[in-house]
Amino acid sequence: MISTLRSFSALYLATLLMLIGTGLFNTYMALRLTAESVSQLWVGALIAAYYLGLVGGARIGHRILIKVGHIRAYAACAALTTVMVLAQTLVDNLTLWLGFRLIVGMAMVTQFMVLESWLNEQTENHLRGRVFSFYMLVSGLGTVLGQLVLTVYPVLDLRMLTMVAICHALCLMPIALTARMHPATPVPAPLEIMFFLKRVPLSLTALFLAGNLSGAFYGLAPVFAVKQGLDTAEVAIFVAAAVLAGLCAQWPIGWLSDRINRVWLIRFNAIVLAVVVVPMWGLLDLPFWLMVGLSCVVGILLFTLYPLGAAFANDHVQADRRVSLSAVLLMVYGIGACLGPLVTGALMDMAGPGMFFVFFSVCAALLAWRMRPEHVSGEHQVEEAPVQFVPMPVSGQASPAAAALDPRIDADQAATTMSLDDMEEAMRRAEASAGQQQQDGGQGQGQP
Template identity: 50%
Template structure:
């Protein structure tokens, strides 16, 4: 309760920000489906959002260093609100793609500001609890966005106004804070060649997670519409499925700290295949069957990313974990860009069941590529298994979350902040960057 009280303003900002984001994703899918727009366009909307998130990760730190945290947060919030209202004022999907990209870009900058503040105010011993609170606020916001559709099922122009209202409310706690500006962190170098050689199985799992979760957020509303569900029922279906992602985190952490993580990832792939296949092959299902089956699929698919993060941390030294987090989020973003496009094309050609057929195909990739017996343990760190931390996917996180992650040592962040020159603006503090380390041999060979 002390932690909640200390960070309630930032948690409220996160809650309202994700409420607007979750409602917007479902609204776009339902609105385009109601207008009989091609499923490929619906997938492209989610892909554009993740493209904006990736771009925002590159642009956000420069904006924060240039104008400061509060100005950057409010400016990007104003951009997001204007883009949402623009979606409500026009019916052109091509314009929506541009506006959706801008929303992703602006929201990534807002995530970076919130996470910088959380990291600045959290003591080292509190990081795990603060990080978990941030994740809970994120998932509850996504669920709340779906439940709005239950009490307000209309798809008229008033719904974009409600979305814009949620985004506008997220500006208040940050804009009136009296806290001193935190020191922004410079994005660490991605070093893709190093991490592809060091943690290939983890990167494969994160890529697959992006493919599946990006497709789910973008096209599950279209799937539910094609199954004959009403808007209220779709809100319940989406809310229950997203809530599964929150519900599974703590049992998953208990398992992850006690059993082989590569084996857990492979078993998660097997379970995802088993749970997704009925939804992929059955032509029609009543809501009473579709909701629990969708819940079980999401219960598994939301475990892939946090398991991959924990598995990769077991084989990467502490001084490189900031770079690792950035690499994992970019990999997830690439998958989340490609997944909705591929799934949208498949649904257009073969029907709505392709959403879960695609998830089953992705599960096969995990089963094929993740082999516990291929893990050499050559670069396993001394403290492995590193404690599992509940982790939100990149729909609600930025590369700066690495500084809040208790698996990243305090001295690592401090050393990065010392080694990077201070920016020209007096308002921004010292930027942090990761020092280069020679490449190492491959740690875990893919199957």
């Protein structure tokens, strides 16, 4: 196992550097704009634009991979991301910054596709779960380290953007110098949206609300913290504590979810999350140590919602549809991550920073109301349910290629060898799949 992880060291190092840069950028930008009295709606819009790029850039990324190959595609997108970050040091216009972040999201989803398809194709099936888990660990660690940079170097001038750009430039080196063979071009998973809306509506609801909360957290948690009087280093600790706690909780929550009813566990998470954030509504003046403690609890509850919802969905979908399911779940989660920061930013502008955690309580209460055992018929539950719980990156950043890396998916279903003509045909089929699902008998009520 050690030799396997060592053989992927270049991919893991590239992932770590990318996430350090992204984690640092999100917190730094929120703090800088808050210090300049910029509207929270603009802060939320920046993170929303980034997630919109992640969701919408996959098709463009596939075309780039087809035309130039993995290493060239990765190098071009890493260079573009670096340029977009440095461009913010030259242009002081929030509207243009939104465009920059959209482009960064589109470029980085291509980088994630390169890394994830590489890991997927060159991992033996019996090692897939451990390789995927280590990838998740590296992603979360990168996000945490990005916050901790601000505790060591708590400045809010343009030098921090230079550091972000350095991270994005450095992530080029492990891929450019790797001796590994190129993987085959990943197949775009068909988006059977109508089928899954009917089969796993509860899971899609859970993933959408989890995306709202995650996007809001990464975009506006630093704004909330600074409005509570925390300095730059304390804000970084506040955010890092939640991410690290969520990362560490993945395995024990996974163990538990494989042994008890998942809908009950999701509902319990949601109820506790709705209640535990009440002290941070702005009604009380909390000491720093208590805010960090509550942040850890929020991280545990928040960052386990995505893998719990994904595992619950897999309990009701046959193995041959799980690549498509994973792609749809990522898309729904990404759409939620686009909307959450916008709504939260608008609420904080209108009614104060306490609305950040009021939004958390409302979303969690909606999830608890929706996730009721009586809504689950079990009609389409698969024979192997409960399907193995798989930890997911707490960074909330992945690409459709991650669907094939999921160890719950049969490696035969994740084959990735295609010619250019085959790829074009697959794309056409993917675009038409939603309409076809309305005619091919894909009806049924699985979870409700």
